[in-house]
Amino acid sequence: MKRRACFAGWSFGHVFTAVVLLLLSYSRLVAASPAEREAAIVSRALAFERTLNDRVGRGSIGIAVIHKPHDAASERCGRDWREGFTALASVKIQDRNVTLTSLPYSAEGVGRARAQGVDVFIVCSGLAQESNEITRASRAQHILTVGTVVHYVEQNMSFGVFQEEGKYRMVVNLRFAAAEGVSFSSSMLKLARVLR
Amino acid sequence: MSRSSLLLAVASVVLAASPAAGEQPTPAAPLTVDGTEVSDLEDIEDASFEGLLDMSLSDRLGATEAVSRDAEEVLRAPATLSTLRGDQLRRSGHSSLPELLRQVPGVQVFRSAPGNYVVSIRGAGGLGGNNVVLTIDGIPVNSPLDGSVDWDAVPVHPHDVERIEVVRGPVSSSYGANAYTGVINIVTRDAVGISPAHALRGQAGVGDDGSGYASASGSLVHVGKRLRLKWLFDTTYDALNRDSDTTDHVAHQRAGFVGKIGWQLTDTDLVSLELGRSVSRRSSLDHLVLESQPQRRELLFAQLKVEGGTSGALKSYQLWARSALLNTRTDAAAYAGFSYADTESNRAALGSDFSLKLASWMDASFGALATLDYVAAPYVHPNVTGNTRGGYGGYAGISLNPTSYLDTRIAVRGDVSAVTGRLEESYRVSVGYHGERVGLRLTGATAFREPSYVEAGGRFVDPASRLILLEGTPAIHSPRNSSLELAAILAPTSTLSIHPVVYLSRFDNAIVEDFAPLVRRTFRNDSHPRTLLGGELAATWKVSESVSLHPSLSVLRFLSVNDAQVATIGVPEQNAAVTAGLQLDGTLADERLAYGLGGLFVARRDYSVRAGVPPQILDQGVPAAAYLNASVEYALLATQPLRLSLRGVTHAPTQLIDSPLPGAAPLGSHLMLGLEYASE
Numbered sequence: 095m096k097r098r099a100c101f102a103g104w105s106f107g108h109v110f111t112a113v114v115l116l117l118l119s120y121s122r123l124v125a126a127s128p129a130e131r132e133a134a135i136v137s138r139a140l141a142f143e144r145t146l147n148d149r150v151g152r153g154s155i156g157i158a159v160i161h162k163p164h165d166a167a168s169e170r171c172g173r174d175w176r177e178g179f180t181a182l183a184s185v186k187i188q189d190r191n192v193t194l195t196s197l198p199y200s201a202e203g204v205g206r207a208r209a210q211g212v213d214v215f216i217v218c219s220g221l222a223q224e225s226n227e228i229t230r231a232s233r234a235q236h237i238l239t240v241g242t243v244v245h246y247v248e249q250n251m252s253f254g255v256f257q258e259e260g261k262y263r264m265v266v267n268l269r270f271a272a273a274e275g276v277s278f279s280s281s282m283l284k285l286a287r288v289l290r
Numbered sequence: 291m292s293r294s295s296l297l298l299a300v301a302s303v304v305l306a307a308s309p310a311a312g313e314q315p316t317p318a319a320p321l322t323v324d325g326t327e328v329s330d331l332e333d334i335e336d337a338s339f340e341g342l343l344d345m346s347l348s349d350r351l352g353a354t355e356a357v358s359r360d361a362e363e364v365l366r367a368p369a370t371l372s373t374l375r376g377d378q379l380r381r382s383g384h385s386s387l388p389e390l391l392r393q394v395p396g397v398q399v400f401r402s403a404p405g406n407y408v409v410s411i412r413g414a415g416g417l418g419g420n421n422v423v424l425t426i427d428g429i430p431v432n433s434p435l436d437g438s439v440d441w442d443a444v445p446v447h448p449h450d451v452e453r454i455e456v457v458r459g460p461v462s463s464s465y466g467a468n469a470y471t472g473v474i475n476i477v478t479r480d481a482v483g484i485s486p487a488h489a490l491r492g493q494a495g496v497g498d499d500g501s502g503y504a505s506a507s508g509s510l511v512h513v514g515k516r517l518r519l520k521w522l523f524d525t526t527y528d529a530l531n532r533d534s535d536t537t538d539h540v541a542h543q544r545a546g547f548v549g550k551i552g553w554q555l556t557d558t559d560l561v562s563l564e565l566g567r568s569v570s571r572r573s574s575l576d577h578l579v580l581e582s583q584p585q586r587r588e589l590l591f592a593q594l595k596v597e598g599g600t601s602g603a604l605k606s607y608q609l610w611a612r613s614a615l616l617n618t619r620t621d622a623a624a625y626a627g628f629s630y631a632d633t634e635s636n637r638a639a640l641g642s643d644f645s646l647k648l649a650s651w652m653d654a655s656f657g658a659l660a661t662l663d664y665v666a667a668p669y670v671h672p673n674v675t676g677n678t679r680g681g682y683g684g685y686a687g688i689s690l691n692p693t694s695y696l697d698t699r700i701a702v703r704g705d706v707s708a709v710t711g712r713l714e715e716s717y718r719v720s721v722g723y724h725g726e727r728v729g730l731r732l733t734g735a736t737a738f739r740e741p742s743y744v745e746a747g748g749r750f751v752d753p754a755s756r757l758i759l760l761e762g763t764p765a766i767h768s769p770r771n772s773s774l775e776l777a778a779i780l781a782p783t784s785t786l787s788i789h790p791v792v793y794l795s796r797f798d799n800a801i802v803e804d805f806a807p808l809v810r811r812t813f814r815n816d817s818h819p820r821t822l823l824g825g826e827l828a829a830t831w832k833v834s835e836s837v838s839l840h841p842s843l844s845v846l847r848f849l850s851v852n853d854a855q856v857a858t859i860g861v862p863e864q865n866a867a868v869t870a871g872l873q874l875d876g877t878l879a880d881e882r883l884a885y886g887l888g889g890l891f892v893a894r895r896d897y898s899v900r901a902g903v904p905p906q907i908l909d910q911g912v913p914a915a916a917y918l919n920a921s922v923e924y925a926l927l928a929t930q931p932l933r934l935s936l937r938g939v940t941h942a943p944t945q946l947i948d949s950p951l952p953g954a955a956p957l958g959s960h961l962m963l964g965l966e967y968a969s970e
Contacts (some may be wrong), residue, residue, distance in 0.1 A: 126318055126319050126320065126321040126322070127318035127321070130318070130321045130328075130329075131321055131342065131344070134321055134328050134334065134337065134342050135339075135342050135343060137334040138334050138335070138337060138339055138342050140334075141333075141334050141335045142835065144880045144881075181321070181329055182328065182329055182334070183329075184329065184330075185328065185329065185331050185332070185333065185334050186332060186333050186334065187333070187334050188333075188335075189333065261343070261344070261345070261346075261349065262342075262343045262344055263343070264343070279835075279880070279881050280881060281835055281836070281877070281881070282339065285339050285340070285343065285345075
């Protein structure tokens with residue numbers, strides 16, 4: 095008589111099938127949101143930005159997410175980044191709270207950002223033509239620029255977080271960071287791809 | 291309802307609830323690092339960078355070329371590798387490379403006089419120091435005469451070292467002769483990432499006996515679009531604790547440089563010329579010469595290399611020509627007997643290495659080399675001295691990766707020794723498993739040591755008595771090391787990695803010294819194998835972003851040995867059965883202040899050997915000891931790259947002599963003050 099493995103009347107095949115189906119249905123829940131991870135990495139990098147105390151003073155850290163008005167992709171980028179930072183709303187950076195602002199791009203808006211308490215620009219996609227104006231304003235006001243497109247960091251912005259070959263990687267442009275009056279610690283730079 | 295129907299119904303419900311069927315997106319899982327939700331943290335600093343970047347174990351360990359002489363992930367490297375990084379080296383408090391190596395489990399170091407060190411690995415502790423290959427940027431610099439390493443002549447300051455990679459175990463299948471118990475690769479700094487491009491530093495120190503130390507060193511590195519330049523220089527005067535109760539040693543003095551020029555031919559192909567030169571002076575005290583006289587050594591090494599790679603089947607290639615020349619000069623008339631007077635040795639080599647991608651799951655490598663030796667010394671047989679002798683070798687290897695978490699490496703190599711003219715084979719087989727947080731590797735390997743020109747072709751006639759005091763054995767065979775090793779890498783969190791290793795080694799054909807008649811030193815192979823069991827543990831714990839801990843432990847026990855013979859290597863009593871260390875380093879005040887603190891315990895060693903020509907019996911115990919180090923480095927100005935450092939080393943017992951040679955100098959204690967300007 096052929097023996098078959100079984101439990102409570104269920105054969106091994108039935109149990110195996112049930113397990114596989116359950117795993118399939120839950121597999122989509124494994125990964126964390128890319129926006130939340132990238133926002134967390136930017137926050138972590140800010141924790142090791144050595145001039146942050148001097149630039150921020152006693153207040154909270156102001157982060158402005160700049161997107162291009164009426165550009166669907168840019169607005170979606172802005173929404174994702176705001177959601178990422180909102181998920182970390184209760185987490186402090188260098189013992190400071192974070193104030194998040196949505197900033198539709200305008201030359202006047204970026205020009206008076208410092209007066210509005212902004213310390214960091216998150217520059218969304220779709221602003222390649224406006225990047226020179228943005229970085230002119232950031233260098234004049236000592237605001238750190240975080241580019242969401244790697245080309246921005248290669249061309250004129252200080253910092254970015256990107257997925258390269260399936261892995262998250264920080265990219266730092268030391269020259270542009272220095273122009274913005276920003277200095278990252280060596281322990282952070284060791285984990286980054288550094289552009290000179 | 292049948293079981294199959296019930297199963298189908300459940301499946302339908304489950305799939306219907308999935309995003310594919312509905313309009314509601316599946317919510318993302320909360321971002322967690324080391325089991326903690328990031329959104330629940332009070333400060334973002336409580337989450338590690340490595341965790342947030344979702345760095346895999348392989349990412350954290352990085353890559354190396356030191357094990358297989360081809361770029362590979364450390365996680366998949368088929369041998370145990372320890373890496374001492376630039377920060378660890380700077381913050382250790384030590385100012386010499388051999389002293390830094392003590393931190394690595396399984397490595398044994400002793401110092402006989404300033405600049406005069408012997409380094410050995412995994413049970414090969416002896417007096418010759420010729421069981422390890424030392425490479426500088428991949429260029430071997432061992433003495434062609436006897437395979438020993440002249441640490442005093444290495445022209446690199448520890449602060450110009452990017453990292454030191456210590457490969458432990460037999461790796462002749464990658465390196466050929468003398469990678470018998472391991473390889474030490476010194477990688478000099480390069481302007482990659484955040485490494486300073488220019489540095490100039492001075493150090494001055496004082497020993498507890500009033501002796502002095504001074505050094506000046508610096509580096510200049512340029513990486514352009516096509517042109518790459520590197521220039522490192524080091525000058526040292528080291529008289530620290532140089533005198534013993536019975537012997538006044540000369541101070542160690544060295545001047546040297548390493549220069550490299552490279553030209554990027556295409557995006558992937560590079561041609562480079564690297565040159566290193568040093569002149570040094572130190573005490574002559576060693577296992578053949580038991581007198582302390584001033585001895586001058588000159589080291590010159592050079593390598594011309596063309597290297598590159600493609601995205602096709604040819605992953606990488608290297609074509610190279612290199613040479614290492616080591617001369618020793620001393621005043622023979624000042625010695626009562628044997629000396630290394632007027633010794634010249636040169637090894638030139640031509641070689642090629644290729645790495646192929648045969649399939650997505652299979653890589654292969656192969657290469658060949660030809661060598662030409664020139665040795666001239668008054669204590670080498672007239673048939674050997676002044677002649678050139680050739681050797682050659684080739685290797686092939688295959689790497690199978692059937693899945694992302696399993697791999698198998700096989701390597702074979704054959705070398706025809708320039709010294710013996712015999713073919714020596716080396717093998718390595720390795721099987722590895724790599725998970726998210728665990729790596730396991732089982733490796734079996736063999737290696738050989740080439741008999742030295744002294745052991746095979748030595749001949750020294752005492753000018754006074756006309757007696758032959760030293761005679762080589764032409765038919766002597768190469769000692770062999772066969773090892774089976776089980777290694778693991780455990781990373782329970784993103785900031786902690788633990789590396790335990792257990793190995794079983796067997797030394798065959800150990801070269802022993804006979805004395806027949808009693809005054810003549812001759813050599814033969816011991817037919818009795820020596821077997822030893824050892825274990826090593828190294829860990830790195832990033833306690834916080836600014837503090838790291840590096841504990842280490844090694845144990846070693848000989849299982850079988852022939853007590854009647856006196857070998858040049860692998861004598862149990864000559865090896866510390868237990869070593870345990872802890873190094874702490876970190877930064878404060880936005881990295882303006884860097885500090886390091888460390889200690890190492892080394893168990894007792896006993897030597898009962900015959901050394902010198904003519905032989906003397908050395909019956910010497912080296913007590914259990916503690917080696918303690920500390921350093922503090924401070925950036926004088928927040929905006930300018932000027933750093934002041936204070937470094938100190940001491941030992942317990944304070945006047946520890948860890949060399950068995952007669953008249954060896956104590957290690958003592960010393961303090962050093964340094965100033966460095968470094969900028970990008």
